[in-house]
Amino acid sequence: MDDPNAQARDDLVASNHILANESVLDAFGHVSVRHPSRPAHFLLSCSRAPELVTADDILEFDETSELVGSGGQALYIERFIHGEIYRVRPDVHAICHHHAPAIMPFSISGVPILPVYQHGAMIGAEVPLWDSRTEHGDTNLLVADREQGASLAGVLGSNWVVLMRHHGATVVGRSLTELVFRSITACRNAEFQLAASTLGPVQGLSVGEIAKAAEVNPKAMDRALAYWKSRIPARPKAPKPQPPTLRS
Ligand code: MN
Numbered sequence: 001m002d003d004p005n006a007q008a009r010d011d012l013v014a015s016n017h018i019l020a021n022e023s024v025l026d027a028f029g030h031v032s033v034r035h036p037s038r039p040a041h042f043l044l045s046c047s048r049a050p051e052l053v054t055a056d057d058i059l060e061f062d063e064t065s066e067l068v069g070s071g072g073q074a075l076y077i078e079r080f081i082h083g084e085i086y087r088v089r090p091d092v093h094a095i096c097h098h099h100a101p102a103i104m105p106f107s108i109s110g111v112p113i114l115p116v117y118q119h120g121a122m123i124g125a126e127v128p129l130w131d132s133r134t135e136h137g138d139t140n141l142l143v144a145d146r147e148q149g150a151s152l153a154g155v156l157g158s159n160w161v162v163l164m165r166h167h168g169a170t171v172v173g174r175s176l177t178e179l180v181f182r183s184i185t186a187c188r189n190a191e192f193q194l195a196a197s198t199l200g201p202v203q204g205l206s207v208g209e210i211a212k213a214a215e216v217n218p219k220a221m222d223r224a225l226a227y228w229k230s231r232i233p234a235r236p237k238a239p240k241p242q243p244p245t246l247r248s
Helices: 006-021 077-088 104-109 119-123 132-136 146-156 176-197 207-213 218-230
Strands: 030-034 042-045 058-061 094-098 161-164 168-173
Touching (some): 006 030, 006 042, 006 058, 006 094, 030 077, 030 176, 042 077, 104 161, 104 168, 146 161, 168 176, 176 218
Antiparallel strands (some): 030 094, 042 058, 094 168
């Protein structure tokens, strides 16, 4: 049976597995891609740990981040992050929201992440910090509705990464490949910056260096993705656990 979205689903599944294996995603966090033929919509898994996602889990969501069709599966509560960013960033075709250990110290301390090495330039010159309290007061730290998603998208602005205070980060890309590459290199960059800061004051790349290093050769990105994919351990076929129902 021909499924016009089969390639997009498979690529999204592979992205879930790579980002989980590289410690960007863990039991939580999620990655989406803009729908190949309905650009206001996007594809995203049902609520499941990214490492366990299969093509059958990939669902279509509309511009309000609601499920297209019916299913009954548990959904990621924070899916509004995706819908609200796609709405205001037509250049963005893939989004990852995560709580990677590499970036959490920055999210918690508020110390800005700076591009500190070649591929770190992909995070751009500025990584803004979104504080959910500014517009929404005390919350449970989840981006649980369209208003909060729109607020986050506003602070992301035209940047590639937004830190979320005491929560995590959201990363965007012009393609799924670019998104996976940027999500991983942003974490490496954060690790390097934190380690270097224990040795002395850290300065980021210059504006000129960021501009020149930010555009990575697509072949280099494909090569990196092939490597990251090769690192994923084979998973024996086993009955899949039921999706969780509460948390995103
Ligand atoms: Mn989250």
